[in-house]
Amino acid sequence: MGTGSSDVVxxxxxxxxxxxxxxVGGGALARLRGSRRVVHALDGVTVDIHPRETLAVIGESGSGKSTMGRSILRLEEPTSGSVAFRGKDVTSLSREELRRERQHMQMVFQNPYSSVNRRNRLIDIVAEPLRVHGIGDAASRRARATELLELVGLNPDFLHRYPHEVSGGQLQRIGIARALATGPDFLVADEPTASLDVSVRAQVMNLLADLKEELGLTLMFISHDLAVVSYIADHIAVMYLGRIVEVGTKAQLESAPQHPYTRALFEAAPKPDPRLRKKEAAPLGEVPSAIDRPSGCHYHPRCPLAMEICKVEYPALEVKANGQQAACHAVPPAGVPAGATVLPVTVA
Ligand SMILES: Nc1ncnc2c1ncn2[C@@H]1O[C@H](COP(=O)(O)OP(=O)(O)OP(=O)(O)O)[C@@H](O)[C@H]1O
Ligand SMILES: [Mg+2]
Structure with a gap:
């Protein structure tokens, strides 16, 4: 992501x-008139994820985080743009080529119950990707499933249970085992702990972090929970209405967030230490519709720093003084003397 030692890789x-x-919607008449309305769920995202790194993606509901993850894996067909995986353009692969490439890139879903077939035993759920990709025979797939269960900290006799016979945390371990079955390099984890009891979230997070180290995985980790992000991220991308508004290393964003939206997000996050809690959590106001997005910088109606230009021109994502990139007219780019600033950079 243009910073640190990962530049050479x-x-x-x-x-x-x-x-x-x-x-969306509009009906036949609107279609006839050519005025079909469009949700800009993802609207021009550019980002690199380096081997063995975790890119955390944060942003309010509807900002396009899931669409980004799904579009990268082509579980959603992108409208334009490209994704290269190990240098190979994923967006131009045929269905068959894509199917093969999927062995190397997998997804862990938010809700383990809705992402598995409840009538299948756990062994069939874990071994499914192996079957789909025609890897091994029944016996070797069973052996691999047993191995995967051990990897995610479950006893092999879980293999013969059904989804409703295990807890949410255990089923998410199964979801992770299934995602790892084909030995992928890249995992997209979309809020993998959000549907779980608070008591087991930390265990599943620890498991993911351990597996990432052990298997040398590269992760895109989507989450609302900034504490979780702080635990697992190397880099953080902040999404707002389909675009990345700030991206950099975790240290850069946590020490000095540049975009007013990132600041608001960090300020609104619950602080573990009550003395650090502000009385008024930053009032973020309402998220505008992704169909009728505000002109110029989409954040301007909610932004305390908004200027005239913000209403008309979308700001470019550029390197700011602290080293990370942000898309904001009010924050001067790196190299511009602080005297010219509109904004004192505070440490969160
Ligand atoms: N299949 C679809 N058809 C129409 N609109 C969609 C579709 N999928 C997503 N959207 C819209 O695209 C926008 C981005 O949705 P997305 O699910 O990517 O957001 P998100 O950041 O993952 O939100 P959340 O935090 O709630 O999971 C939203 O306005 C959503 O309603
Ligand atoms: Mg989502």
Whole structure:
């Protein structure tokens, strides 16, 4: 991501100007008039993820985090832009080539119950990707499933149970085992602990972090929970209405967030130490609709620093003084003397 030692290493995943737009409603008449409305769920995202690194993606509900993850894996068909995985353009692969490439890139879903077939035994759920990819025979798949269960900290006799016979945390371990079955390099984990009891979230997070180290995985980790992000992230990307508004190392964003939206997010996050809690959590106001987005910088109606230019021109994502990139007219780019600033950089 343009910073630190990872500069010399080729990115594992290179996302370039990726857009995924969904047509919505409007009905036949509107279609006839050519005025079909569109959700700009993902609207020009460019980011690199380097091997063995975790990119955490944060942002309010509806900002396009899941669409980004799904579009990178082509579980959602992007409207334009490209994704290169180990240098290979994923967006131009045929269905068959894509199916093969999926062995190397997998997804862990938010809700383990809705992402598995409840009538299947856990062994069939874990071994499913092996079957789909035609890897091994029944006996070797069973052996691999047993091995995977051990890897995610479950006893082999779980293999013969059904989803409703295990807890949410255990089923998410199964979801992780299934995602790892084909030995992927890259995992997209979309809020993998959000549907779990608070008591087991930490265990599942620890498991993911351990597996990442042990297997040398590269992760894109989507979460609302900044404490979780702080635990697992190397880099953080902040999404707002389909675009990345700030991206950099965890240290850069946590020490001096540049974009007013990132600041608001960090200020609104619950602080573990009550003395650090502000009386008024930053009032973020309402998220505008992804269909009728505000002109210029989409954040300007909620932004305490908004200027005239913000209403008309979307700001470029550029390197700011602290080293990370942010898209904000009010924050001067790196190299511009602080005297010219509109904004004192405070440490959160
Ligand atoms: N298949 C679809 N058809 C139409 N609109 C969609 C579709 N999928 C997502 N959207 C819209 O795209 C926008 C981004 O949705 P997305 O699910 O990516 O957000 P998110 O950041 O993952 O939100 P959350 O935190 O709630 O999971 C939203 O406005 C959503 O309603
Ligand atoms: Mg989502």
């Amino acid at each position: 080729e990115p594992l995943v290179s996302v370039r100007d990726l857009r995924t737009h969904f047509p």
